[in-house]
Amino acid sequence: xxxxxxxxxxxxxxxxxxxxxxxxxxxxxxxxxxxxxxxxxxxxxxxxxxxxxxxxxxxxxxxxxxxxxxxxxxxxxxxxxxxxxxxxxxxxxxxxxxxxxxxxxxxxxxxxxxxxxxxxxxxxxxxxxxxxxxxxxxxxxxxxxxxxxxxxxxxxxxxxxxxxxxxxxxxxxxxxxxxxxxxxxxxxxxxxxxxxxxxxxxxxxxxxxxxxxxxxxxxxxxxxxxxxxxxxxxxxxxxxxxxxxxxxxxxxxxxxxxxxxxxxxxxxxxxxxxxxxxxxxxxxxxxxxxxxxxxxxxxxxxxxxxxxxxxxxxxxxxxxxxxxxxxxxxxxxxxxxxxxxxxxxxxxxxxxxxxxxxxxxxxxxxxxxxxxxxxxxxxxxxxxxxxxxxxxxxxxxxxxxxxxxxxxxxxxxxxxxxxxxxxxxxxxxxxxxxxxxxxxxxxxxxxxxxxxxxxxxxxxxxxxxxxxxxxxxxxxxxxxxxxxxxxxxxxxxxxxxxxxxxxxxxxxxxxxxxxxxxxxxxxxxxxxxxxxxxxxxxxxxxxxxxxx
RNA sequence: GCGCCCGUAGCUCAACUGGAUAGAGCAACUGCCUUCUAAGCAGUAGGUUCCAGGUUCGAGUCCUGGCGGGCGUACCA
Numbered sequence: 001x002x003x004x005x006x007x008x009x010x011x012x013x014x015x016x017x018x019x020x021x022x023x024x025x026x027x028x029x030x031x032x033x034x035x036x037x038x039x040x041x042x043x044x045x046x047x048x049x050x051x052x053x054x055x056x057x058x059x060x061x062x063x064x065x066x067x068x069x070x071x072x073x074x075x076x077x078x079x080x081x082x083x084x085x086x087x088x089x090x091x092x093x094x095x096x097x098x099x100x101x102x103x104x105x106x107x108x109x110x111x112x113x114x115x116x117x118x119x120x121x122x123x124x125x126x127x128x129x130x131x132x133x134x135x136x137x138x139x140x141x142x143x144x145x146x147x148x149x150x151x152x153x154x155x156x157x158x159x160x161x162x163x164x165x166x167x168x169x170x171x172x173x174x175x176x177x178x179x180x181x182x183x184x185x186x187x188x189x190x191x192x193x194x195x196x197x198x199x200x201x202x203x204x205x206x207x208x209x210x211x212x213x214x215x216x217x218x219x220x221x222x223x224x225x226x227x228x229x230x231x232x233x234x235x236x237x238x239x240x241x242x243x244x245x246x247x248x249x250x251x252x253x254x255x256x257x258x259x260x261x262x263x264x265x266x267x268x269x270x271x272x273x274x275x276x277x278x279x280x281x282x283x284x285x286x287x288x289x290x291x292x293x294x295x296x297x298x299x300x301x302x303x304x305x306x307x308x309x310x311x312x313x314x315x316x317x318x319x320x321x322x323x324x325x326x327x328x329x330x331x332x333x334x335x336x337x338x339x340x341x342x343x344x345x346x347x348x349x350x351x352x353x354x355x356x357x358x359x360x361x362x363x364x365x366x367x368x369x370x371x372x373x374x375x376x377x378x379x380x381x382x383x384x385x386x387x388x389x390x391x392x393x394x395x396x397x398x399x400x401x402x403x404x405x406x407x408x409x410x411x412x413x414x415x416x417x418x419x420x421x422x423x424x425x426x427x428x429x430x431x432x433x434x435x436x437x438x439x440x441x442x443x444x445x446x447x448x449x450x451x452x453x454x455x456x457x458x459x460x461x462x463x464x465x466x467x468x469x470x471x472x473x474x475x476x477x478x479x480x481x482x483x484x485x486x487x488x489x490x491x492x493x494x495x496x497x498x499x500x501x502x503x504x505x506x507x508x509x510x511x512x513x514x515x516x517x518x519x520x521x522x523x524x525x526x527x528x529x530x531x532x533x534x535x536x537x538x539x540x541x542x543x544x545x546x547x548x
Numbered sequence: 549g550c551g552c553c554c555g556u557a558g559c560u561c562a563a564c565u566g567g568a569u570a571g572a573g574c575a576a577c578u579g580c581c582u583u584c585u586a587a588g589c590a591g592u593a594g595g596u597u598c599c600a601g602g603u604u605c606g607a608g609u610c611c612u613g614g615c616g617g618g619c620g621u622a623c624c625a
């Protein structure tokens with residue numbers, strides 16, 4: 001990324017500022033942006049306006065001084081203009097655009113990859129649903145966000161591992177085992193009630209039925225619920241893994257909370273806290289002095305029953321992750337967990353870790369809209385929609401897309417009816433359609449002799465052609481931006497621009513022509529666009545079909 | 549009560565972290581298929597960016613105070 005035109009321009013501006021005698025300490029961070037309005041050029045900076053106050057001069061006059069001492073590469077930059085209140089606008093040369101287009105055509109499947117996170121090891125923990133039931137729509141946003149952010153980070157050069165953290169002990173799992181036993185016995189004709197607060201979902205009955213066909217009812221008189229718990233866990237985890245696979249999510253590891261008890265990691269955390277005077281006994285429980293870190297109340301680490309609350313293993317777990325040598329650990333949390341992570345960070349600080357190495361992405365809840373009405377869900381009650389059911393209805397691509405298309409920190413309305421309308425109302429098809437359309441044309445170009453290895457790209461002069469090239473060149477930056485913010489929807493916004501840029505080009509400029517040279521130039525532009533769309537959809541985990 | 553998030557077109561949401569005339573998609577209206585995929589394109593209409601102050605060359609974006617919604621505020625996860 002060192003030799004990009006942007007970095008060259010920044011350097012040139014920096015130099016010019018020094019030349020005109022701006023003291024080093026008042027030089028701001030030079031920021032280049034792409035103007036919304038194309039008539040304002042291809043890149044723009046507002047340094048002159050930022051300096052107006054320090055230098056006590058008219059911003060336009062400062063801009064003029066900067067431009068006068070600015071040395072830009074005439075092969076890449078056609079014009080430098082001052083506009084508005086003091087913006088300095090840069091216009092790129094066509095030659096630059098064609099050179100860059102050529103490099104897209106060379107890189108194809110790797111175009112858009114950067115090295116900004118090269119050498120970084122990142123662990124991203126997500127989904128992390130306990131095995132008490134199938135994954136529901138509620139987990140979907142977490143799963144897809146986590147996986148897509150992982151893919152984004154991989155595209156910027158990082159080495160990313162995906163981990164699923166779970167707990168198969170405790171009250172919830174006990175209830176699950178008891179619920180399974182009840183169903184099992186019911187299937188054998190006994191009259192047994194589900195336990196209070198038991199799991200009512202039909203999947204429990206399915207597990208019971210399957211088991212019965214295997215074991216013939218030999219667990220009827222088992223006096224321990226352990227086999228029921230284990231059977232339920234295995235069956236449910238199998239289903240969860242299958243669902244994830246269907247969503248194109250491949251975990252690198254599953255981490256059982258229990259190992260933190262066995263290894264003594266939890267005890268060590270408490271010991272260290274005590275040694276530092278940040279843990280104490282009160283009312284039979286062990287407390288963490290979170291008031292030392294700005295909280296209103298201290299927090300219970302170990303209940304008077306002797307059972308730790310989930311915060312304690314959480315702290316030990318994060319320490320474990322950092323011990324494994326990751327530069328960065330990312331957690332994907334729903335908004336309901338928002339209150340827990342400050343404690344984890346405080347705990348890590350006490351243990352001597354740098355909390356900066358943990359990043360928490362909090363996303364807001366999903367409202368599922370069915371028949372125009374919001375649909376309330378709960379795993380324990382039977383009224384939930386599983387991810388599998390959702391994918392059965394709207395397909396895998398649409399499912400991933402809908403979870404990604406909004407900023408993580410706004411509420412997401414998932415309207416099943418809209419997602420199902422496999423037509424113009426569905427934005428995912430717009431991207432796939434543009435891609436398929438290009439391939440359809442390229443197949444025809446192939447019949448007419450194919451694309452030239454050395455296309456005459458300078459034949460591309462139509463405004464729609466130039467605009468499309470510029471959009472394609474923005475791809476690596478869009479990936480970088482989405483990765484930096486951990487917000488996949490930014491990439492979707494970009495891909496929409498890309499697809500609509502193509503369709504404008506498609507309508508303005510015919511590709512299949514007698515003029516073979518022009519056909520090849522345009523064909524190559526279309527091919528470059530297909531490559532960008534395919535790469536972008538790949539990052540989102542959405543297919544890029546060649547025919548529709 | 550306190551903490552976090554949100555409030556932008558009729559609806560669902562963007563807006564490159566402070567930039568130039570706030571943009572898309574649905575829905576509405578008007579055009580465009582003997583020519584490469586009409587799952588498309590071009591156009592019209594739609595806005596006091598919740599309200600009131602403040603910061604500055606410049607605010608949807610930052611600060612303060614309200615109003616409205618979501619989530620949390622457990623010896624539940």
